[in-house]
Amino acid sequence: MGEKKPVSSSIIFGPVPSRRLGMSLGIDVVPMKVCSYDCIYCELGKTTNRTLERKDYVPEPAIILAMERYFTEKHNGRLDYVTFSGSGEPTLNAKIGALIRKAKEITDTPVAVLTNGSLLYDPQVRLDLMQADLVIPSLDAAKQNAFIKVNQPAASLNVSDIIRGIHRFCQEFKGEIWLEILLVRGVNDHPDHIRSLSEAARLIDPAKIQLTTVVRPPGKGHALPVGPEKLHEISLQFEGNVEVVADLTKQDNPAYKKEKGDEVISMLKIRPMTLEDISSATGMHRNEALKYLDQLRREHTVHNVDFSGKMYFTIDREKNIRHDK
Numbered sequence: 001m002g003e004k005k006p007v008s009s010s011i012i013f014g015p016v017p018s019r020r021l022g023m024s025l026g027i028d029v030v031p032m033k034v035c036s037y038d039c040i041y042c043e044l045g046k047t048t049n050r051t052l053e054r055k056d057y058v059p060e061p062a063i064i065l066a067m068e069r070y071f072t073e074k075h076n077g078r079l080d081y082v083t084f085s086g087s088g089e090p091t092l093n094a095k096i097g098a099l100i101r102k103a104k105e106i107t108d109t110p111v112a113v114l115t116n117g118s119l120l121y122d123p124q125v126r127l128d129l130m131q132a133d134l135v136i137p138s139l140d141a142a143k144q145n146a147f148i149k150v151n152q153p154a155a156s157l158n159v160s161d162i163i164r165g166i167h168r169f170c171q172e173f174k175g176e177i178w179l180e181i182l183l184v185r186g187v188n189d190h191p192d193h194i195r196s197l198s199e200a201a202r203l204i205d206p207a208k209i210q211l212t213t214v215v216r217p218p219g220k221g222h223a224l225p226v227g228p229e230k231l232h233e234i235s236l237q238f239e240g241n242v243e244v245v246a247d248l249t250k251q252d253n254p255a256y257k258k259e260k261g262d263e264v265i266s267m268l269k270i271r272p273m274t275l276e277d278i279s280s281a282t283g284m285h286r287n288e289a290l291k292y293l294d295q296l297r298r299e300h301t302v303h304n305v306d307f308s309g310k311m312y313f314t315i316d317r318e319k320n321i322r323h324d325k
Helices: 007-011 060-074 096-106 123-128 144-151 159-172 191-204 228-235 258-270 275-282 286-298 317-324
Strands: 012-018 022-028 081-085 111-115 134-137 176-183 208-213 242-244 302-307 310-315
Touching: 007 022, 007 060, 012 060, 012 286, 022 060, 060 096, 081 096, 096 111, 096 123, 123 159, 134 159, 144 159, 159 176, 159 191, 176 191, 208 228, 228 242, 258 275, 258 286, 258 302, 258 310, 275 286, 275 310, 286 302
Parallel strands: 022 081, 081 111, 111 134, 134 176, 176 208, 208 242
Antiparallel strands: 012 022, 302 310
């Protein structure tokens, strides 16, 4: 459905509003979904290539060309970060170090890396990230049983090694590190797990801890959010600078374009669609399309349904009768 997106649009996405980073230009350096985890809460769906192998999943010249074109031809307005993130685990791209250095040559905008932290035990990965301005590793569990339940990692990964790797990176890195912890109700929010996470966070000693929960429908299975009151109570068990990450509203979102939201609604009036369908039809990167779907869901215009293990988005027809008037 729709024309095939050019390579550059599958690499560069946004700028998109980020709950953590303001206006963020995304750089996607691995294909959908190459990752070391298969997290139960991931809105992008099941990991199709769960791996620890580092290689040039997306060619370095194509990524550099996409960045150069963006900053030469398209960049205007506010931009807070250039962010390596996207459809999988960015540190699996063996050229990420060179790509970060190139980004810093092209633009003065700070460079951030969103990583699940699983490869930071590797000295080469730590070295590759040294030129970034901000790195946000995630740590959703500090006990192996909870780690397996929530992150469903590649078989050889041990959460103790990951904690040591993140800690070592914090000791070596000259930039800023924020530690993200995502809690799923009934999976990794037990008091015993929270105590272990708190101890691990104390050891890592990041500049900031960002505590969050499920805010989007997972692409597979069911993952439930922790309520705001409980999330606040849990935040008090961590030391240092702890932030409970809130969701964005349309009013807080300078990148929200009504015409794009209307385009999504028009397509969903015809039939329910998957995230991949919407991305392909609109030319938006999956992560950008998710931002619009998030907003439309909060307005109760769009809702999601699970059919045969696949997530579809559809419209609330009564709401859209009012929308058309």
